[in-house]
Amino acid sequence: MSWEIVIGLEVHCQLNTDTKAFCGCSTQFGAEPNTQTCPVCLGMPGQLPVLNTVAVDKTILTGLAINAHINLESKFDRKNYFYPDLPKGYQISQFAVPIVEGGYIDIPTKDGGEKRLGVTRIHMEEDAGKSMHEGLDAVSHIDLNRSGVPLMEIVSEPDMRSADEAIAYLKQLHQLIRFLGVSGADMEKGQFRCDANVSVRRPGEPFGTRTEMKNMNSFRFIKQAIEFEVLRQIEIIEDGGEVVQESRLWDSVKCESRSMRSKEEAHDYRYFPEPDLPPLRVSQQEVDAIKAGMPELPGQLRKRFETEFGLSSYDADVLTQTLESAAWYESLVAAHPADPKRCANWMANELLGRLNDAGKELSESPVSAARLAELLNRIGDNTISGKAAKDVFDAMMESADSVDAIIEAKGLKQVSDSGAIDTIILEVMAANPAQVEGYRGGKDKLLGFFVGQVMKASRGKANPGMVNQRLLELLKG
Amino acid sequence: MPFSSLSEIQSRLSSGETTAVEVAKLYLDRIASYNDELNAFVHIDPTHVLAQAEASDKYRSEHDARPLEGLPIAVKDIFCTQDGPTQCCSNILKDFHAPYDAEVITKLKEAGAVLVGKTNMDEFAMGSSTETSAFGVCRNPWDTERIPGGSSGGSAAAVAAALTPAALGTDTGGSIRQPASLTGITGLKPTYGRVSRRGIIAFASSLDQAGPMTRTVKDCAMITAAISGHDPRDATSVSDAPVIDWLSACESRDMKGLKIGKPKEYFVDGMDAEVRASVEAALKKCEELGAEIIDISLPNTEYAIAAYYVIAPSEASANLSRYDGVRFGHRCEDPEDLLDMYTRSRDEGFGSEVKRRILTGAFALSSGYYDAYYLKAQQVRTLIQQDFTAAFEQVDVIATPTSPITAFKLGEKTDDPLTMYLSDIFTIAVNLAGLPGLSQPCGFAQNLPVGLQWIGPAWREDTVLSAASAYEAATEWSRRSPAAFGGES
Ligand SMILES: [Zn+2]
Numbered sequence A: 001m002s003w004e005i006v007i008g009l010e011v012h013c014q015l016n017t018d019t020k021a022f023c024g025c026s027t028q029f030g031a032e033p034n035t036q037t038c039p040v041c042l043g044m045p046g047q048l049p050v051l052n053t054v055a056v057d058k059t060i061l062t063g064l065a066i067n068a069h070i071n072l073e074s075k076f077d078r079k080n081y082f083y084p085d086l087p088k089g090y091q092i093s094q095f096a097v098p099i100v101e102g103g104y105i106d107i108p109t110k111d112g113g114e115k116r117l118g119v120t121r122i123h124m125e126e127d128a129g130k131s132m133h134e135g136l137d138a139v140s141h142i143d144l145n146r147s148g149v150p151l152m153e154i155v156s157e158p159d160m161r162s163a164d165e166a167i168a169y170l171k172q173l174h175q176l177i178r179f180l181g182v183s184g185a186d187m188e189k190g191q192f193r194c195d196a197n198v199s200v201r202r203p204g205e206p207f208g209t210r211t212e213m214k215n216m217n218s219f220r221f222i223k224q225a226i227e228f229e230v231l232r233q234i235e236i237i238e239d240g241g242e243v244v245q246e247s248r249l250w251d252s253v254k255c256e257s258r259s260m261r262s263k264e265e266a267h268d269y270r271y272f273p274e275p276d277l278p279p280l281r282v283s284q285q286e287v288d289a290i291k292a293g294m295p296e297l298p299g300q301l302r303k304r305f306e307t308e309f310g311l312s313s314y315d316a317d318v319l320t321q322t323l324e325s326a327a328w329y330e331s332l333v334a335a336h337p338a339d340p341k342r343c344a345n346w347m348a349n350e351l352l353g354r355l356n357d358a359g360k361e362l363s364e365s366p367v368s369a370a371r372l373a374e375l376l377n378r379i380g381d382n383t384i385s386g387k388a389a390k391d392v393f394d395a396m397m398e399s400a401d402s403v404d405a406i407i408e409a410k411g412l413k414q415v416s417d418s419g420a421i422d423t424i425i426l427e428v429m430a431a432n433p434a435q436v437e438g439y440r441g442g443k444d445k446l447l448g449f450f451v452g453q454v455m456k457a458s459r460g461k462a463n464p465g466m467v468n469q470r471l472l473e474l475l476k477g
Numbered sequence B: 001m002p003f004s005s006l007s008e009i010q011s012r013l014s015s016g017e018t019t020a021v022e023v024a025k026l027y028l029d030r031i032a033s034y035n036d037e038l039n040a041f042v043h044i045d046p047t048h049v050l051a052q053a054e055a056s057d058k059y060r061s062e063h064d065a066r067p068l069e070g071l072p073i074a075v076k077d078i079f080c081t082q083d084g085p086t087q088c089c090s091n092i093l094k095d096f097h098a099p100y101d102a103e104v105i106t107k108l109k110e111a112g113a114v115l116v117g118k119t120n121m122d123e124f125a126m127g128s129s130t131e132t133s134a135f136g137v138c139r140n141p142w143d144t145e146r147i148p149g150g151s152s153g154g155s156a157a158a159v160a161a162a163l164t165p166a167a168l169g170t171d172t173g174g175s176i177r178q179p180a181s182l183t184g185i186t187g188l189k190p191t192y193g194r195v196s197r198r199g200i201i202a203f204a205s206s207l208d209q210a211g212p213m214t215r216t217v218k219d220c221a222m223i224t225a226a227i228s229g230h231d232p233r234d235a236t237s238v239s240d241a242p243v244i245d246w247l248s249a250c251e252s253r254d255m256k257g258l259k260i261g262k263p264k265e266y267f268v269d270g271m272d273a274e275v276r277a278s279v280e281a282a283l284k285k286c287e288e289l290g291a292e293i294i295d296i297s298l299p300n301t302e303y304a305i306a307a308y309y310v311i312a313p314s315e316a317s318a319n320l321s322r323y324d325g326v327r328f329g330h331r332c333e334d335p336e337d338l339l340d341m342y343t344r345s346r347d348e349g350f351g352s353e354v355k356r357r358i359l360t361g362a363f364a365l366s367s368g369y370y371d372a373y374y375l376k377a378q379q380v381r382t383l384i385q386q387d388f389t390a391a392f393e394q395v396d397v398i399a400t401p402t403s404p405i406t407a408f409k410l411g412e413k414t415d416d417p418l419t420m421y422l423s424d425i426f427t428i429a430v431n432l433a434g435l436p437g438l439s440q441p442c443g444f445a446q447n448l449p450v451g452l453q454w455i456g457p458a459w460r461e462d463t464v465l466s467a468a469s470a471y472e473a474a475t476e477w478s479r480r481s482p483a484a485f486g487g488e489s
Helices: A053-065 A163-180 A219-238 A284-292 A298-309 A313-319 A323-335 A340-357 A369-380 A386-398 A403-410 A418-431 A433-440 A446-457 A464-476 B006-014 B020-038 B046-062 B103-110 B153-160 B177-183 B217-227 B246-251 B273-288 B299-319 B338-349 B352-365 B371-391 B417-424 B428-433 B461-474
Strands: A004-014 A077-080 A090-093 A100-108 A114-126 A130-132 A141-143 A150-156 A192-201 A211-216 A247-251 A256-261 B041-043 B072-076 B114-119 B166-170 B186-189 B210-214 B259-263 B292-296 B397-401 B437-445 B448-455
Touching (some): A053 A100, A053 A150, A053 A163, A053 A284, A163 A192, A163 A298, A192 A219, A211 A219, A219 A256, A298 A313, A298 A323, A298 A340, A323 A369, A340 A369, A340 A386, A369 A386, A386 A403, A418 A433, A418 A446, A418 A464, A433 A464, A446 A464, B006 B020, B006 B217, B020 B046, B020 B114, B041 B153, B103 B217, B153 B166, B153 B177, B153 B210, B166 B217, B177 B186, B177 B437, B177 B448, B217 B246, B217 B461, B259 B273, B273 B397, B273 B437, B273 B448, B299 B417, B299 B428, B352 B371, B371 B428, B437 B461, B448 B461
Parallel strands (some): A211 A247, B072 B114, B259 B292, B259 B397
Antiparallel strands (some): A004 A150, A004 A192, A077 A090, A100 A114, A114 A150, A130 A141, B166 B210, B186 B437, B437 B448
């Protein structure tokens, strides 16, 4: 009998506001420990939180982008627990009434369709500080620079049925968040972290006992951790045991998970309404204004690229991975409107491929969209062949010289002079009398041989269209 | 002079009859003479007080005097001040020095006041007798064998014995009004949201409110005028609160036509008969002055204490979590591990009443009990608010006793927390509803002061002040002072 896997995800995403959720401290990453703190985010006696409305707007924008309901009145609650990096002894969060409820994310399926995955809620909360143990002997150091940085917690329905679906959901969400510009979502900096709730059951049966894999920040580890956990649970049940509800940590070095705390020690967070903050009220007009300012989302862009520019769904997907790449492509097409498909090929295969090999971001590209368009225009007007263009492009990645200067310097200008081409053709014909005779005797396939020879003789510079045309005429005799 | 009101001192300062330095010296001398007996102050720095007074005299010589120019004001140890320690009378905050001033402290300084020191209080404001202070009990100047009330007992005793002409307190369930009543002075708890809570060490955030403790109603108005106003760094400080003309409210003392509600639930069996008689007499006086006494009912009053002792400890249990030995305050010696550090630091730092309330609050919020306790208490709170709203459709202001009893003996109730909690039976509902409340002296019972409480609709401190001023002008009670401390009672 088979097993069904049930996965629900909780994503913690740091909002990219300039200041923290409840005070004016900077959120800049990487500063000296405890330099970006104030009495409020240090939890000093008597200090009170004041909500950063930019964080509210960004959370609403995210909610709108997943077609969720925005609660015009939401509330903040205190989540109580003791930990050295939690200065107040509670975290301000939204428990009873979150600002965003009930949205969804569609992921592509293998058969080319889509699967809709529910999002239960998005609520706002503050991040805790960071405990540092490494290199310290029996003591821990606390850095509270991160304390109070605004977070969105995005909670999914338990709708994923495989690790692959979970990863697809996370990638869609990650891309969406970057598109919206609400978070850098840099996973290495902990700006996009995931807890995965995993359980298994026999199909048709109620949900099994779940475990929670905590705080993962790499797609690869998340996939490994889920797959490991699924096998672990199946093995326990098949051996006649029972899965214990607990939180588990993924050890990416040993490739195994281990228990953080068992149910007996499970926290009772004693949530209750945060008395220092009045209910959060937003007006429908404010929500509408945020909606009006929403950028085009990846799904819409992908579809538009397919219909407007005739791109394959693969190319459209590659080019809409980030808002930046989509914008880059659009400016490329604007500068070389003749052939959007050629634009897509060059950007997806040549440019992004090379940048990827060099470990560079699009923003670091030495070739601008305008400059690439110049090159594509030179292919379009037959100045150079597509093959020669690749050499030119290599040079463009290295130097800032103009496209024409590079073509000139490399001597790659295409020969489109019919006299010059005729001369080469006649030389080739003279050198290969047997083939000329064969062609004239009906072996049409020999045309390819002559094209090859002529191109070779011109060192690739002959205009292939003209070569074809003149060959047909001259070979007739 | 020592038993003068702020406004009397103010007129002597502005006529040049005296200086801020002379005034400061007078009260510093009295503190030096009497504080050992009362333990009203827990921190005093005479050099710093005189420096402020000198600066004030200099300011007066160069500018127009500010609203509280040169006037000495003491503050409860719950207010964070950059000068001197802020310890909330708890061992867990022993020697804590706040790197900031509370917003009300900033406002007092800006108004030209001379801050005299920190007054004693129940630890973290939890108590009704100032017996839970980690720095020793405070005594009532009318009878030093008795408590001064709490939790702002130090401020009350200091004003009653004229160790300072005025002081700030905080009121979560009656902590300004009850000690004011038990020491024969006047105390005002403004409407919740009127005065910033920033920099006031939190007890129960949804109930705490700072206010003045003074000799006269007008003095309360002067101080409230100086400390109230919107604070953008306190999200519960109300930005569009109606502004009132505090001093004019005290001048308009006409009681004619004033409808005073007398809630039957506040005149119950079990209260001290003499207290009841004093308050009844006070209401009779108001009637003579032209007011109309209307019998009203606040039916949910009986549930106020129960609701309060769920909500306040719940909020306190979270507010006090930050005292964990990690970053400031007391840390136990040589902790074995993290849990040991938490438990021992907190065990050593907190007194038993604070522990009792943290446990009560943690229990009320714990899963499985939340609905039965916390949620229920919040529902009761709503009902109590509705009671007041309905009452204020009939009357302008409500008058009640402030406390059902006069000051009790030190130690008399310390072993019986439940009886102690009943001390605040008449003040708590006002906090649950967030309304303004004032206590003023209205008589004596067994030679101990009795307090009359005025309760107004939200933001109508003017009604409260005006009624209390009219009563004050027509009676002598606020001029009484304890003979043992040089008064003329
Ligand atoms: Zn801060």
